[in-house]
Amino acid sequence: MDQFAVCLFGAAQAYIGTTNTLLRAPARLAGRRVEARQGEEGSGMDSETELLVNLLTQATMDGTSGRLPTERELGASLGVSRGALRERLATLEAMGMVRRRQGSGTYVEAPDPAFARLYFSLAVRFGQISTAELERAREMLELAVVRSAAERATAQDVGGLRAQIDEMYAASSANDVERGDNADYEFHRLLYRIADNPVLDLLTDGLSAALRGLLHNRRRTAWEAEDLRVGSTPRRRETDVIHEEIADAIAASDPDAAMVAVKRHYEVWRRVTGETAD
Numbered sequence: 001m002d003q004f005a006v007c008l009f010g011a012a013q014a015y016i017g018t019t020n021t022l023l024r025a026p027a028r029l030a031g032r033r034v035e036a037r038q039g040e041e042g043s044g045m046d047s048e049t050e051l052l053v054n055l056l057t058q059a060t061m062d063g064t065s066g067r068l069p070t071e072r073e074l075g076a077s078l079g080v081s082r083g084a085l086r087e088r089l090a091t092l093e094a095m096g097m098v099r100r101r102q103g104s105g106t107y108v109e110a111p112d113p114a115f116a117r118l119y120f121s122l123a124v125r126f127g128q129i130s131t132a133e134l135e136r137a138r139e140m141l142e143l144a145v146v147r148s149a150a151e152r153a154t155a156q157d158v159g160g161l162r163a164q165i166d167e168m169y170a171a172s173s174a175n176d177v178e179r180g181d182n183a184d185y186e187f188h189r190l191l192y193r194i195a196d197n198p199v200l201d202l203l204t205d206g207l208s209a210a211l212r213g214l215l216h217n218r219r220r221t222a223w224e225a226e227d228l229r230v231g232s233t234p235r236r237r238e239t240d241v242i243h244e245e246i247a248d249a250i251a252a253s254d255p256d257a258a259m260v261a262v263k264r265h266y267e268v269w270r271r272v273t274g275e276t277a278d
Contacts, residue, residue, distance in 0.1 A: 054078055055068060055074075055092075055098075055108055066107060066108040067104075067105055067106075067107050068098075068105065068106045068107065068108060070105070071085055071086065071089075071106070089106065096109065096114075096115060113202055113205055116202050116203065116205055116206030116209075117205060117210070119206060120134065120206040120207055120209065120210035121209060121210045123210075124210050131210075131211060131214055134207050134211055135211065137203075137207060138204065138207045138208070138211065139262075139266050141200060141203060141204055141207070142188070142191065142204075142262050143259050143262055143263070144200070145191050145192055145195045145197075145200055145204070146191055146195075146249075146250070146258040146259060146261070146262045147255040147258060147259055148194075148195040148196075148197070148255075149191050149194040149195045149250055149258065150249060150250045150252075150253055150254055150255040150257075150258040151253065151255055152194055152195065152196065153194050153250045153251070153253070157190070157194045157250075158247060158250060158251045160190050161187060161190055161191075161243075161246070161247040161250065162247055164183045164184075164186050164187040164190065164243075165183075165187065165240065165243050165247060167179070167182075167183035167186075168180055168183040168184060168187070168237075168240040168243065169236055169240055171183055172223070172236065172237045172240055175223070177216065177219055177220050177223065178216070180219055180223075180240075181212075181215065181216050181219055184215075184219070184243075185208065185212075187243055188204070188208070189204075189205075189208075191246075191250075192204050194250075218269070218273045219239070221273050221274075222237070222239050222269070222272040222273050223237065223239075225273075226238060226239075226272065238268060238272060239268065239269060239272060242261070242264060242265045242268050243265070245261035245264060245265070246258060246261040246262060246265060248261075249261045
């Protein structure tokens with residue numbers, strides 16, 4: 001396989017395995033055992049993952065997709081009936097791993113980043129991962145990311161971070177929680193873009209999506225607590241100001257200071273919202 005195919009298979013293997021596990025979770029919770037379906041005709045094709053491996057060896061790879069032979073040719077080379085092949089292809093298509101284009105053929109596709117968001121959201125919903133575990137993972141990732149960002153950031157990158165901080169201040173003045181959420185989210189997304197590591201970017205995208213509702217509620221809680229303490233709506237809330245320290249450290253190209261600032265960021269949020277570290 002070429003480099004694209006290897007990367008695609010690795011992502012798909014993880015996605016298919018975890019998705020199948022999550023889709024079987026409700027039945028397990030109900031005390032029912034769900035057996036994996038076996039392929040027809042003793043083909044040994046007992047999982048979508050195995051089929052995908054075989055498809056990748058047959059596909060003509062081109063950039064972010066690979067055109068597959070016809071169903072007749074695939075069925076013959078894989079030793080399965082067209083009915084069994086179509087059923088498995090339909091499963092892969094539902095997962096976004098295969099796309100059928102009318103008049104053109106069937107293609108293996110690079111996985112959409114949305115699969116990470118789906119996985120983490122489902123994992124939390126089914127109780128396989130707790131929000132506390134997600135938050136801790138996000139903090140650990142960000143400590144590594146901010147160090148890299150401090151080493152790589154340009155003046156334009158720093159300007160982008162400061163623009164989001166200004167947006168946070170504007171949201172606080174207007175007492176607009178959703179606007180503040182969006183600015184905070186974009187600030188942290190920028191950190192990952194500056195670090196320029198697609199693996200970390202994919203992970204944090206999934207983590208942040210799963211935590212979005214929780215973080216929104218916590219921002220509201222933090223704002224209400226600060227309003228009560230101050231006696232009015234402050235223009236610059238403590239939860240906004242701590243982002244200045246991160247931006248300053250990155251502007252100074254100081255990785256150590258950036259890591260300290262991120263640690264302080266999470267400590268302040270835990271204190272203001274009444275949460276405790278694991």
